[in-house]
Amino acid sequence: MSAYPEDEYLALSGIQHFAFCPRQWALGHIECLWVGNLLTAEGDLLHERVHDPTFDEKRGDRLIVRAMPVASATLGIRGVCDVVEFLCDENGVPVTGRKGRWRPVPVEYKHGDNSSVHADSMQLCAQAMCLEEMLCCDIPEAYLYYAAVKRRERVELTPELRAAVRDALAEMHRLYARGHTPRVKKRPGCRSCAMREVCLPGLEKARSAVEYIRGAIDACREEKP
Numbered sequence: 270m271s272a273y274p275e276d277e278y279l280a281l282s283g284i285q286h287f288a289f290c291p292r293q294w295a296l297g298h299i300e301c302l303w304v305g306n307l308l309t310a311e312g313d314l315l316h317e318r319v320h321d322p323t324f325d326e327k328r329g330d331r332l333i334v335r336a337m338p339v340a341s342a343t344l345g346i347r348g349v350c351d352v353v354e355f356l357c358d359e360n361g362v363p364v365t366g367r368k369g370r371w372r373p374v375p376v377e378y379k380h381g382d383n384s385s386v387h388a389d390s391m392q393l394c395a396q397a398m399c400l401e402e403m404l405c406c407d408i409p410e411a412y413l414y415y416a417a418v419k420r421r422e423r424v425e426l427t428p429e430l431r432a433a434v435r436d437a438l439a440e441m442h443r444l445y446a447r448g449h450t451p452r453v454k455k456r457p458g459c460r461s462c463a464m465r466e467v468c469l470p471g472l473e474k475a476r477s478a479v480e481y482i483r484g485a486i487d488a489c490r491e492e493k494p
């Protein structure tokens with residue numbers, strides 16, 4: 270199985286943006302044009318609270334680890350799991366400093382409702398696939414917690430979802446290596462998209478920001494005598 274060198278790892282969280290809209294991911298991760306809006310600000314606040322390391326704890330037969338760094342050489346990604354719950358289970362893995370065996374279950378916190386559950390599930394599945402590679406175990410299920418509706422949803426990590434994650438990450442690596450931003454493809458999510466101002470979805474034939482700057486430079490050169 271081939272592996273990516275560490276300097277080619279992509280941010281794991283990007284897969285959620287890519288699943289929502291490949292152009293949104295490319296504007297942020299290739300062109301570095303991050304523009305926040307109210308939704309992203311609320312999400313940042315929630316993750317700050319979830320990632321507070323003082324919240325690590327043990328509840329009965331469950332260890333709760335917050336802000337756990339994860340990576341996968343085969344997928345070429347690195348990131349941080351909001352929460353990984355380790356459930357006491359004889360089919361689990363050993364945990365340093367703890368007796369017994371523990372089965373890891375990632376939990377990803379989202380500030381909104383479940384309207385982006387597919388994109389969220391892709392991110393969650395990528396986290397689980399990293400943990401499987403790091404801990405040499407199988408993780409059949411994981412959970413999404415939606416703060417706006419205070420609901421926790423079980424996500425089955427099916428072969429189809431895993432294949433979708435692999436395909437998306439392979440495409441992200443291809444686009445990143447070429448420095449290519451996909452063109453605008455209008456979708457319902459454009460209305461609340463944090464990249465709307467730089468993407469200009471109303472201009473279907475809009476060039477990428479990089480293409481725009483290159484075009485402007487070329488035009489200046491042509492004007493010089």
Ligand code: SF4
Binds near residue numbers: 289
């Ligand atoms: S505005 Fe629409 S097309 Fe543009 S990045 Fe956002 S979701 Fe994608």
